[in-house]
Amino acid sequence: LSDYKGTTHTYKDVARAIEKLHILFEKGGIRRGDKIALCSRNMANWGIAFLATLSYGAVAVPILHEFKPENIHHIINHSEARMLFAGAPIWEELNKKDMPRLETVIKMEDYTILHHIDDRMAKTKERLEELFTQKYPRFSPDDVYYETDKPEELALINYTSGTTSSSKGVMLSYRSMWSNLKYALDEMGYNPGERLVSILTMAHMYGLAFELIYPFASGTHVYFISKMPSPKVINEVFA
Secondary structure (H helix, E strand, O other): EEEEOEOOOOOOHHHHHHHHHHHHHOOOOOOOEEEEEEEEOOOHHHHHHHHHHHHHHEEEEOOOOOOOHHHHHHHHHHHEEEEEEEHHHHHOOOHHHHHHOOOEEEOOOOOOEEOOOOOHHHHHHHHHHHHHHHHHOOOOOOOOOOOOOOOOOEEEEEEOOOOOOOOEEEEEHHHHHHHHHHHHHHHOOOOOOOOEEEOOOOOHHHHHHHHHHHHHHHHOOOEOOOOOOOOHHHHHHHH
């Protein structure tokens, strides 16, 4: 996973980052089935936070970053999200008082904690590198363990654009995600080492399924554009 003009993450880097987020979730009291919202422009850290959420056994709530603050407030409250990964510009526009159940806010750009009500979360973040080294003195593939979910278990809640009244939450099971991934692996033909530029927002289900999940599973190197994909930017990225 690469950010345009930014950091590149190997599969090993992603695995390490996921384990660190799992430590943060566990020490901060996040449980299987808890809702974790994600709202920012596309970036590698969005993909890593999403994969960490599902592999922990929590439920992801992707939110389109173009939504107005009041719509984001509604989605976080309606989904009962306990944690939010938010891009810094998004968080600046939100009002914590309008999201009373939200316990922790993590900055998407670097995973620093922007808000918390439980000191365990902040203390864990301060010692995260130390805790990771204690748990995994020599981190290897043998250390990687992810929760195995059943096909009908809830994986994520996708909120519509709310064309008529408030956004509606569509509850998607693992079976829904697996069937799309299986189709893509069987029919779309991406090969390890190929490169893909992600343009659709990952909170859009097509962008999530076919510009993150499938490329990541097929060994494709994904490049994310965090700015508006104008023709000039797209030409630069493809070059």
